[in-house]
Amino acid sequence: DAGxxxxxxxxxxxxxxEVTLRCKPISGHNSLFWYRQTMMRGLELLIxxxxxxxxxxxxxPEDRFSAKMPNASFSTLKIQPSEPRDSAVYFCAxxxxxxxxxxxxxxxxxxxxxx
Amino acid sequence: AQSVTQLDSQVPVFEEAPVELRCNYSSSVSVYLFxxxxxxxQGLQLLLKYLSGSTLVxxxxxxxxxxxxxxTSFHLRKPSVHISDTAEYFCAxxxxxxxxxxxxxxxxxxxxxx
Numbered sequence: 001d002a003g004x005x006x007x008x009x010x011x012x013x014x015x016x017x018e019v020t021l022r023c024k025p026i027s028g029h030n031s032l033f034w035y036r037q038t039m040m041r042g043l044e045l046l047i048x049x050x051x052x053x054x055x056x057x058x059x060x061p062e063d064r065f066s067a068k069m070p071n072a073s074f075s076t077l078k079i080q081p082s083e084p085r086d087s088a089v090y091f092c093a094x095x096x097x098x099x100x101x102x103x104x105x106x107x108x109x110x111x112x113x114x115x
Numbered sequence: 116a117q118s119v120t121q122l123d124s125q126v127p128v129f130e131e132a133p134v135e136l137r138c139n140y141s142s143s144v145s146v147y148l149f150x151x152x153x154x155x156x157q158g159l160q161l162l163l164k165y166l167s168g169s170t171l172v173x174x175x176x177x178x179x180x181x182x183x184x185x186x187t188s189f190h191l192r193k194p195s196v197h198i199s200d201t202a203e204y205f206c207a208x209x210x211x212x213x214x215x216x217x218x219x220x221x222x223x224x225x226x227x228x229x
Contacts (some may be wrong), residue, residue: 004158042221043159043205056214083219091158100209101166102149104217106158 002026002108006092018080019102021110024073033093033104034067034077039041043091051073058097082114117142119208129228130198136191136223146210148189153203154223162204165189167213174193176200185215201227 005024007065013019025032033048033076058065064083069075070089079086089109122137140146147166151159163174170182180191189206206220 010190037133045217047217048217056216093158098215100211100217101164101208102213103149103161103164104159107149108156108158 002094004105006090006096006107006110007090008110009108010113012115014115015083016081016113018078019082019086019112021077021090021092021112023075023077023092023107025092026105027073029094029096029100030072030103031095031102032069032075033095034075035091035106036088037091037095037109038088040059044076048061048098055098065080082112084114087112087114117146117208117210117216117218118216118219119206120207121223124221125224125226127226127228130194133194134192134200134206134225136206136225138189138191140163140187140189140206140208142187142208144210144212146208147222148180148182149207149209150178150189151205151207151219152176153205155202156179159205162191166190171187180195182219183221196225198227200225210218212216 009023031050032048037043044061048065049069067077092107093104093106095104117226123182128134142201149164150162163172165172165182173179203222209217
């Protein structure tokens with residue numbers, strides 16, 4: 001079975017450009033999570049969806065960040081405009097349900113560098 | 116509010132020696148506890164989790180953890196480590212307060228030495 005798929009795996013862009021990260025969760029999973037990992041701040045939960053509906057976006061750093069889940073098999077995280085401090089590894093994860101005890105399955109991540 | 120503290124940022128240990136990675140949490144509600152492992156340039160994968168019942172939880176790759184409610188701890192142990200265990204280990208907690216909150220610790224980098 002395919003795991004969580006993220007694209008692109010690497011992205012290099014210039015400050016001010018729009019960046020779109022994509023995620024395909026595991027088929028049948030109802031919850032999807034976006035995380036950001038940096039050396040300084042560790043792993044931070046940005047937003048999570050349940051049944052395509054955003055449940056908690058309190059971790060989204062500012063209005064430059066937006067996330068959508070138009071259907072059960074696709075989600076995007078968009079940064080517009082991007083800034084150098086957005087450089088990080090962005091992970092998408094999915095789980096069977098929203099219940100707190102569910103295992104999250106992580107994708108390989110997108111390594112973003114904003115120059 | 117919930118929080119997770121991993122007391123050691125790096126732990127060097129010789130191959131075949133035992134290891135303990137420490138994790139403490141705080142929460143005003145009941146929580147579920149997890150340990151995840153991240154190998155270089157990969158996403159995180161679950162080692163083990165505590166939901167309820169027996170406080171000693173066994174996971175993959177010979178790891179185990181013990182939930183101690185009075186000390187609010189969930190330390191990870193392995194009796195004999197291998198070079199291949201070199202990775203970063205994350206403790207995580209989830210609990211319900213209106214919505215589920217998921218908090219990860221800052222990670223402990225385990226370095227197994229030959």
